[in-house]
Amino acid sequence: MRLVPRDEWRTVLAALHASGLVYLDLLTAVERDAGLEVVARVVRPGSAAAEVIVAALPADDLRIDSAVPVYPGAAWHERETAEMFGIEFTGHPDPRPLLLRTGLGAPPLRKGTVLAARVVQPWPGEFEPSRPDRAGSPSRRRARPLGVLDGWPDEGGRP
Amino acid sequence: MTVRGVIALIPDACTSCMLCVRECPTWCISLQAHPEQVVDEGARRPRTVNVLDAFAIDFGLCMYCGICVDVCPFDALEWAPDHDYGAATRAGLVQPMERLAAWLAPP
């Protein structure tokens, strides 16, 4: 894995492509505390040669150059990453949403995005048999669905 | 290994501990219970037990992962081989306690 300055993203990709790693295996993003990271893995077809490069994006400026001029196959990955993480790939030739209809709000794969369905639907595990009249009250036992953040859903939640 | 049949409930073995309800990834189990005081002869204080009032599995949501069966400390949930329980309505996929208990009952 190689950390790459964001401004050199496309330059580095072009150099990797020129060195024979011509197949884009994967392009996605990972959310960290400080912001997001865009991850790409490129491989040399027919061999085990591969490289993973990572560029960090600050939370207040989620933009990065599109890889499509170098790897045309990145177009689909970038469309998905853009709508799922809210990243703008500048220079993408066709930045239409891939899966989401427009107007759906926050990017679904960001940790701060609350799944509306899980807010609307009461969690059946909230019920406490020893105090059936006080569902949802703080309890010694865990009374929060698995995998949701502290303060969920009322306070927005932080990891 | 599941048989992809149906999940049966043995109500007498259930202590209403809520483990299955809270572990279910699809939130397809619901449970209602209330506490009752039981006085044991010779005991200094009555003890509190949870009495199961209602239990239901929504087989429209269930992904048959078997976590509820695995996690139950008292083996109150078991796999049963039946598979013929389609429904004409969405609500018909939600099976109450009596129906869940019947899957393991002797014929």
Add this chain to the structure above:
Amino acid sequence: MKWVTSPPASAYRLAGDLGVRVVVANLGLACCSMEVEAAVARGLLVPDDGQDPESTVLLVSGTVTDALAPAVLSARDHLDGEVVVVSFGACASTGGPYWDAPTVTKGIDQLLPVAGYVPGCPPRPEALVAGLLDVLRDRP
């Protein structure tokens, strides 16, 4: 927005003499469709022979996303006559394991009337036959 749709590719009949002449058009959208193929492999379903059926079933087997919902309606419109819709598996019935996903339709009954639900994730091939018979025998 334009959608590219075609009639469901695979049409089957129930094997054997079960008292119903039905064409089952399988709209396979996800893994549940494998169980329909398993039913074919086990001989529970046979390829459609083209004879006039008493009933036509649109079997929706798999996850329906909101983006794909128009294609499900279009598939129904591509079938002749009265079409009985059967929801096969948890995803088609309620969204299943993906019920909380913002892109997934929470059951095809939000799109069109459903005559029968076959639960399972995925249901077994035998459950498909049982579910179809339930739906068809209840009909006049």
